[in-house]
Amino acid sequence: MKDTIAAIATASGKAGIAIVRISGEKAFRVLADCFRTASGTPLLPGRLRYGHVTDADGGFLDEAMAVCMQAPNSYTREDVAEIQCHGGSINGERVLKRVLEAGARPALPGEFTRRAFENGRIDLSQAEAVMALIGADSQAAARAAQRQMAGGVSRLVDRACEGLLSMLALIEAGNDYPEEIEEEATLSQLLPMLKDVEKELGSSLNEKWAHILRSGASAVLCGRPNTGKSSLMNAILESERAIVTDIPGTTRDTLSEYLEIDGLRVTITDTAGQRDALDPVEQMGIEKARRAEDAADLVIIVLDASCPLGEEDKKLLARADERCLVLLNKSDLPAVPQPELMGLPVLKVSAKTGEGLQALRECIRDRLSGPASDEALLTGERQIALCREALSLVRRSRKALEAGCPADIASVDLQGALEALWSMVGRNVRESVIDQVFSTFCVGK
Ligand SMILES: Nc1nc2c(ncn2[C@@H]2O[C@H](COP(=O)(O)OP(=O)(O)O)[C@@H](O)[C@H]2O)c(=O)[nH]1
Numbered sequence: 001m002k003d004t005i006a007a008i009a010t011a012s013g014k015a016g017i018a019i020v021r022i023s024g025e026k027a028f029r030v031l032a033d034c035f036r037t038a039s040g041t042p043l044l045p046g047r048l049r050y051g052h053v054t055d056a057d058g059g060f061l062d063e064a065m066a067v068c069m070q071a072p073n074s075y076t077r078e079d080v081a082e083i084q085c086h087g088g089s090i091n092g093e094r095v096l097k098r099v100l101e102a103g104a105r106p107a108l109p110g111e112f113t114r115r116a117f118e119n120g121r122i123d124l125s126q127a128e129a130v131m132a133l134i135g136a137d138s139q140a141a142a143r144a145a146q147r148q149m150a151g152g153v154s155r156l157v158d159r160a161c162e163g164l165l166s167m168l169a170l171i172e173a174g175n176d177y178p179e180e181i182e183e184e185a186t187l188s189q190l191l192p193m194l195k196d197v198e199k200e201l202g203s204s205l206n207e208k209w210a211h212i213l214r215s216g217a218s219a220v221l222c223g224r225p226n227t228g229k230s231s232l233m234n235a236i237l238e239s240e241r242a243i244v245t246d247i248p249g250t251t252r253d254t255l256s257e258y259l260e261i262d263g264l265r266v267t268i269t270d271t272a273g274q275r276d277a278l279d280p281v282e283q284m285g286i287e288k289a290r291r292a293e294d295a296a297d298l299v300i301i302v303l304d305a306s307c308p309l310g311e312e313d314k315k316l317l318a319r320a321d322e323r324c325l326v327l328l329n330k331s332d333l334p335a336v337p338q339p340e341l342m343g344l345p346v347l348k349v350s351a352k353t354g355e356g357l358q359a360l361r362e363c364i365r366d367r368l369s370g371p372a373s374d375e376a377l378l379t380g381e382r383q384i385a386l387c388r389e390a391l392s393l394v395r396r397s398r399k400a401l402e403a404g405c406p407a408d409i410a411s412v413d414l415q416g417a418l419e420a421l422w423s424m425v426g427r428n429v430r431e432s433v434i435d436q437v438f439s440t441f442c443v444g445k
Pocket residue numbers: 223224225226227228229230231232243244245246247248249250251273329330331332333349350351352353
């Protein structure tokens with residue numbers, strides 16, 4: 001067991017409770033030194049007890065509860081003690097100071113989780129998931145982090161590594177017994193195995209969805225002036241956020257708000273209407289609108305059902321790509337024929353009556369949601385980069401074999417892929433990589 005560390009595990013500021021966490025060889029001794037149970041009997045592992053935090057002279061410092069968790073049945077797999085004292089910006093610090101005086105040292109960011117990793121309770125992908133869960137700002141991101149904590153990525157890596165090791169063993173056997181094992185036979189076994197690993201790694205990479213989980217999704221309302229973009233923004237948000245008038249060119253700057261649709265965090269942006277504006281301020285707004293549109297995950301093109309399509313509408317439709325969703329707003333007004341839209345999937349809505357808004361929400365959610373099964377979806381950038389590296393090495397060895405290269409040519413790349421996968425879970429990684437991962441953590445976790 002390592003030296004004994006302590007930190008406040010709860011957030012700072014006004015709060016009912018602060019938890020001071022202690023882990024390491026001396027954890028129980030430190031606790032015994034600064035906590036007395038009300039009954040005077042000693043603490044038993046796993047039992048939460050009421051009592052007092054005492055100062056160095058045995059005097060009263062705070063009313064608290066305390067618990068001991070004996071190694072290996074704890075978060076760090078070391079002896080862990082926790083004091084639940086009163087919260088607030090001063091009190092928790094006072095109790096921590098007392099704990100440090102009793103023989104613990106302040107924990108570094110992420111040091112508790114690092115110990116859990118170093119003591120083999122979790123692997124590096126699970127440690128990263130802990131941080132992702134703490135930082136999650138949507139239900140979807142929290143769910144993805146929890147799946148990774150439960151070992152989704154670990155299992156993916158295990159399966160892929162098993163495949164790679166079997167392939168390396170096959171190649172090795174071919175090298176050792178060239179008379180007995182035909183090169184052809186080795187190749188015919190290797191190729192399907194390579195394809196399986198490629199498929200598996202590929203399915204865990206969905207970078208667009210991973211980005212949405214990390215940073216939320218963006219949806220941009222665009223269209224020519226007066227089609228009702230700002231009205232729709234307000235209707236979706238159910239608040240009078242954007243100014244609405246019948247004067248074209250009312251919205252000049254882009255305007256963004258957060259929205260949660262079925263656990264998915266979406267930033268929705270209203271933009272200036274697209275047209276050839278003379279006013280320099282409006283021109284700048286239109287320029288900003290174009291940039292927002294380029295960066296968006298979902299581009300919502302708003303058309304007006306009550307008048308024929310104009311030049312600007314047609315331009316927008318012409319540059320529409322797979323990120324676009326076409327809305328026909330003002331469906332409460334008599335519709336005019338718009339032959340240009342024949343055969344195009346459009347959603348009829350009315351910002352005025354609310355017609356179609358629920359369908360619009362569902363459509364936004366469906367277009368921005370990830371795959372139904374994302375057991376082993378990679379979300380962290382480090383994980384994604386390593387998986388991409390492993391995948392490209394596996395692909396390269398498959399192509400080399402298909403091009404008729406001898407089987408042992410593939411073994412260097414397969415070994416490289418294996419190492420990249422090991423790094424994902426923290427096997428055989430350099431200390432600096434581990435430092436890097438845990439440096440992003442908060443103190444007390
Ligand atoms: N009848 C009707 N009028 C609408 C609807 N949506 C917007 N409008 C009107 O269209 C005009 C322009 O709306 P606005 O939201 O400012 O359009 P923007 O320029 O695209 O942002 C305003 O007079 C709105 O009241 C709708 O669904 N039905």
